[in-house]
Amino acid sequence: MLEITHYDRLSVAKFGGTSVTSVDAMFACAHIITSDPSIKLVVVSAQSGMTDLLTELTLSDDLQQAHAVILKITQRQTDFINGCSLEFLKPKLNSIIDRWLEQFQTLVNNSDFPVSDTLRHRLLAQGEYLSSELIGEVLTHSQIKNCVVDASQLIKVHKLGEVGVKPDLNRISFACRAYLSKLSHDSITVTQGFIGSDVNTQEFLTLGRGGSDFSAALLAEAVKADELQLWTDVEGIFTADPRVVKSAQLLESVSFNQANRMARFGAKVVHPDTIAPVMRNNIPVLIAATKYPNGNRTWVKQYDTQDKTDNRALSITRRKSQALITVEVGSVAERIDPDSILKKLSNTQLYSDWLTYTDNVLNVIVNQPVLNNANAVVAEIEHELVDLGAVNVETDLSLISIIGDGFCNNHLLIQKLLAYLADYSVRNLMIGTSDHLINWLIPAEFEETMIIDVHRLLFEDKTLNNAAADYDLSVAS
Numbered sequence: 109m110l111e112i113t114h115y116d117r118l119s120v121a122k123f124g125g126t127s128v129t130s131v132d133a134m135f136a137c138a139h140i141i142t143s144d145p146s147i148k149l150v151v152v153s154a155q156s157g158m159t160d161l162l163t164e165l166t167l168s169d170d171l172q173q174a175h176a177v178i179l180k181i182t183q184r185q186t187d188f189i190n191g192c193s194l195e196f197l198k199p200k201l202n203s204i205i206d207r208w209l210e211q212f213q214t215l216v217n218n219s220d221f222p223v224s225d226t227l228r229h230r231l232l233a234q235g236e237y238l239s240s241e242l243i244g245e246v247l248t249h250s251q252i253k254n255c256v257v258d259a260s261q262l263i264k265v266h267k268l269g270e271v272g273v274k275p276d277l278n279r280i281s282f283a284c285r286a287y288l289s290k291l292s293h294d295s296i297t298v299t300q301g302f303i304g305s306d307v308n309t310q311e312f313l314t315l316g317r318g319g320s321d322f323s324a325a326l327l328a329e330a331v332k333a334d335e336l337q338l339w340t341d342v343e344g345i346f347t348a349d350p351r352v353v354k355s356a357q358l359l360e361s362v363s364f365n366q367a368n369r370m371a372r373f374g375a376k377v378v379h380p381d382t383i384a385p386v387m388r389n390n391i392p393v394l395i396a397a398t399k400y401p402n403g404n405r406t407w408v409k410q411y412d413t414q415d416k417t418d419n420r421a422l423s424i425t426r427r428k429s430q431a432l433i434t435v436e437v438g439s440v441a442e443r444i445d446p447d448s449i450l451k452k453l454s455n456t457q458l459y460s461d462w463l464t465y466t467d468n469v470l471n472v473i474v475n476q477p478v479l480n481n482a483n484a485v486v487a488e489i490e491h492e493l494v495d496l497g498a499v500n501v502e503t504d505l506s507l508i509s510i511i512g513d514g515f516c517n518n519h520l521l522i523q524k525l526l527a528y529l530a531d532y533s534v535r536n537l538m539i540g541t542s543d544h545l546i547n548w549l550i551p552a553e554f555e556e557t558m559i560i561d562v563h564r565l566l567f568e569d570k571t572l573n574n575a576a577a578d579y580d581l582s583v584a585s
């Protein structure tokens with residue numbers, strides 16, 4: 109295996125959507141890179157809002173609709189240039205945008221609508237291609253020697269049906285090492301998050317919404333980085349989404365396991381697949397705000413002892429747009445093997461990490477947008493079970509989770525939580541399956557009020573804090 113020997117220390121820094129959304133924000137990224145010579149690999153997302161626009165475009169029924177979205181994208185780039193206060197930089201950035209727009213329009217004009225799956229991936233990826241070229245230019249103006257590399261040449265994956273991708277770690281590692289070993293030690297590499305390609309077919313692929321964190325983690329693993337840095341619009345991981353709970357408190361340090369659970373249960377600040385690659389390699393992760401590079405931050409790292417003994421609730425998270433599929437599997441005499449239903453579900457994008465089977469009723473929570481794409485499967489299950497039981501699908505739910513360690517043994521906390529939840533039509537409350545997670549479903553309309561209230565209960569209520577201490581279980585202060 110090729111060794112990368114010419115760096116004393118190597119960090120991968122990923123800059124999210126808001127960090128590349130204006131020229132000023134890009135200069136803030138440049139400042140961070142200049143201040144930390146260990147940063148050799150930079151991963152960028154699309155400017156915030158761009159992937160939403162590109163998604164809208166991929167859903168166009170015809171070229172006319174697609175052109176209406178192109179107009180919005182063009183306006184966005186005009187605003188980007190107008191927001192640049194450095195006149196000398198404008199022509200360079202303008203020429204990058206013009207070239208990109210021309211290629212983008214050609215791609216759209218040659219497309220058939222509705223777009224094919226292959227084309228959908230290619231269109232979705234264009235936001236990252238643009239932002240990487242733009243930031244490359246800003247870095248050059250900041251005297252940072254850099255080279256922009258196409259991530260589809262680095263992030264090699266296996267396409268899993270229509271469902272997703274599985275990274276090929278050996279191929280990613282080989283591609284990254286081959287590339288970095290040729291790079292001079294005073295140059296950094298800029299690449300796109302969110303983008304990859306199939307190892308066998310070379311088919312162009314994207315990694316799913318928010319997937320740039322995952323790209324950065326895979327690259328950190330591939331080059332055996334000393335550190336992964338996720339630069340975003342908040343100072344780290346908080347006790348709740350700070351946009352929802354103004355009094356949310358920053359967590360200075362969380363373990364890989366804790367961060368993994370928070371991400372999986374909806375703390376959007378980290379993509380759910382990010383932690384596995386860094387955890388495998390014990391690579392610490394810094395999460396910090398691009399705007400306040402010297403401000404507070406969260407470290408995600410190996411933390412085994414604390415993990416087991418801390419006994420505290422750490423954060424409250426939510427997964428929006430959830431659907432609950434309830435399948436009545438039938439009476440004991442004539443019941444259908446729930447395995448066959450699970451197999452059906454697992455063959456679709458309806459993959460779920462939350463299911464129960466009790467009293468001949470199978471409950472499965474899935475992401476609603478995915479459910480909408482998989483209606484045929486729901487109909488198929490419904491058809492098979494028509495004589496035996498019913499399939500019911502409830503939509504517009506949110507999955508609220510409390511995540512921590514050992515806090516499920518805090519009797520007073522549980523008592524107060526249940527008393528609070530009693531006033532709501534809570535569904536599928538899960539307590540005690542593990543001592544680090546409690547979660548439940550709630551109609552989306554109650555979600556924000558509930559998060560604010562439960563946050564107050566967990567993290568701001570002094571009585572509960574004292575009671576928790578009585579049980580030798582402290583709630584995060």
Ligand SMILES: Nc1ncnc2c1ncn2[C@@H]1O[C@H](COP(=O)(O)OP(=O)(O)O)[C@@H](O)[C@H]1O
Binds near residue numbers: 125127318344346376
């Ligand atoms: N527990 C949490 N701690 C911090 N941020 C959170 C949490 N839960 C959700 N978020 C949201 O995550 C957002 C950052 O993620 P994202 O928008 O994907 O950033 P980026 O585009 O930089 O990758 C924050 O603006 C915040 O609203």
Ligand SMILES: N[C@@H](CC(=O)OP(=O)(O)O)C(=O)O
Binds near residue numbers: 125160235316318319
């Ligand atoms: N462009 C992608 C990738 C991404 O990770 O974005 P962000 O870092 O802004 O969450 C998306 O919007 O889903």
